[in-house]
Amino acid sequence: MMLASVVDPIYAHGLTLAVVVIVLVRMLVGFAVLMGAVTIMIWFERKAISDMQSRLGPTRWGPFGLFQTLADGLKLIVKEDLVPAEADRFTYKLAPYLSLIPALVTFAIVPVGGTVHIAGHPVTLQIANPPVGVLLMLAMSGISVYGVVLAGWASGSKYPLMSAVRASAQMISYEAALGMTIVTVVLATGSLSTQSIVAAQAHGIWHWNLIRLGVVPFVVFLIAITAELNRPPFDVVEAETELVGGFHTEYSSFRFGVFYLAEFMNTITMSAVIVTLFLGGPAGWVPNVPHLRWVFPILWFLIKTVFFAFSYIWFRAALPRFRYDQLMDLGWKRLIPLSLGWMLIVAGFLIKMSWGFLMAALVILAWTLLSRTVTIGERRLEGADSLLPAVGERPLPGRVLRAFTDREGE
């Protein structure tokens, strides 16, 4: 109780029935809003993609096909539920929920608006404000890996298994860069709580982390989170041309629906997280309208979130899929060193100007050394004295042997 009172002003005057009701209603409203947003997001994605590809997209149900998602959902629920004979039944049934629950929990830490007063109680428009804040988001994205990995393994089928192996490697790799950029934000804020992160950015656009930290952490975060979501151009986990449908190939009916729901819910949640961390969350210009001042932060939040949701759709329409080795190169050789270096520079500047410049010089030196190492390594892979055949080329046994024996002879 003591802990909670520090975190959320609603508990300041003890736990009365009204407080419990308000907290429960806040939770239910948050859940309903997220569900509604997912329905609209799926429709929006299909419509926007269609438009970009000169198609019509869903048109049948409701005005502009708005009810298409509901119709699809209904169809999925009444379809026959299949469990493959080779499947590991318990894990197979568990996996969809391991995808869905992290998406739901992460949204709980996003501040959607300012504080409103309901029946004399100050209510923050945020389901929960735990003291560990953004770390909860990292933990949940760690858990959501299991949804994909276990689904792929439990299906007892070849392509889903390959997808699961890809997913586990990809999501772990990008989590490192993700964590490092979050550390940069946390360093600048001095707090883990999302409420404080938003409060620190509330005084105008120049205080937004997007600008205050330099644009680099934002860009790294955006790329890493796209990879974490398995969205195009990083969707090697469900690459249709290679792996049929990826980890959910064997899933049907309601369980497939849960995966589908989780994917779009994650997209919305992560858009909201980006807005919270880098664009000031609900911060924005509030006109002096009596009784309606609380609406504007929510509007600002919505506008920013929809912008990012749209850019995910745009990525999908505009960018070709990364090859798996390119994905790993980008993650390990570019994003992780970049985010680590930038974190050190920001930390240096937070202490003292001179320390910042010193750090910057050190980072540039380290970057030069690293890129030199990478170049040497790549030359060994692809150049004249290559040990391995070019990427995508099947090695002939004789050639590999010759390459190795020649090398040993040197």
Place this chain on the structure above:
Amino acid sequence: MIGAAYAIPDILAFVVAALMILAGAIGVLAVRNPVHAALSLILTLFGVAVAFVAQSADFLAVVQIIVYAGAIVVLFLFVIMFLGVDRTDPVRVEPLVGQRALAGVGVVVTIGGLVALLASSHWVTGAIAVSTSGHPTPGGAGNVRAVGTAVFTTYLFAFEATAALLIIAVVGAVLLARRERRMDREGEA
């Protein structure tokens, strides 16, 4: 002294956490399928995280989930799937001579040590902050600060040494793995 610190929610949290930890730990040993064993391990890790929260060490709890559940066990799963050892392993053969007898001795020594520790120290009760004589660990930002100060001042050497050790282990593993693959290729051809 400790008994007075009990409150119903504390006991409930402790019982739930302890049951999760125990069920998971027994599962790791009893389940035959390696993937199920890894899942049981996750259950244990979550139980420990719950226990951390009950001791108001929120930061540790989340880090526990991020590092262990979010990264390490995923890598376990990755290896299990990648090497395709997702079926039962024969346990009848003894890879090292006298392994079982030694394991038995190890178990006895460990249990004896634990009992000796418990006899001279506090029992695990679920009561908050037994080791800090009743003062709860500071919550929120103070929690992170407490951990950070401990790690980067008192235990700095141990911390850095661990980091160096991990790097050495990774480099060593890469070196070994690469050499092995070369020999395989040559042997094949």
